[in-house]
Amino acid sequence: MHAARHPPSDTAAGAEQDGRWWQNRAMPNRIRIARLSDAAAIAELHVRTWQTTYRGLLPDALLDELDVVARTERWQRILGEGGGRSEGAPAGTGSETAAPTSTTVVAVEDERVLGFASAGAARDDDAPCARELWALYVDPAEHGAGVGAELLCAAVGTHPAYLWVLEGNNRAIAFYEKHGFRLDGGVESEERGGRMLRDLRMARP
Secondary structure (H helix, E strand, O other), rough: OOOOOOOOOOOOOOOOOHHHOOOOOOOOOEEEEHHHHHHHHHHHHHHHHHHHHOOEEEEEHHHHOOOOHHHHHHHHHHHOOOOOOOOOOOOOOOOOOOOOOOOEEEEEOOEEEEEEEEEOOOOOOOOOEEEEEEEEEEEEOOOOOOOOHHHHHHHHOOOOEEEEEOOOOOHHHHHHOOOEEEEEEEEEEEEOOOOOEEEEEEOOO
């Protein structure tokens, strides 16, 4: 179950500017705001889930060149700037908007990161609603254990929201449909590694 799109901007504050959303929100015991010390675990999970989920959907060369060390350094910058900068998927299409902000939460068990989610202000001029689920990734070993649902609830609650999902990621599409999201016809395309990729927009009113 993976929502993601744009690569991040490493500028602008994160959790502090997105704080009104998270203030006083009750979350399950295993869900908390991501910390700088989570960077390596998030990066390892991020790369591993890309390589597992997107195999066959993205070019192998793109997946094989993903580097956990580089990703860790990027997450350290993101979390060090406020804990709120989201990381987009390798299939991200479209141009970045200027300095959007988000907050990242993690699901943990005995301090092992089981998944993470990022959400914040919409980054599209034609966004169907104000809040966007920027990313949601869960360890494949935890699929079906409710981790994704808890992360989704922590990230966007039951409020209107939208996300982008890679075409062909049927498991993710089914997951979001279960939670009230529907494909709304929004599509963005980009050629990566010699293959044309399409991101599909899903929205929940």
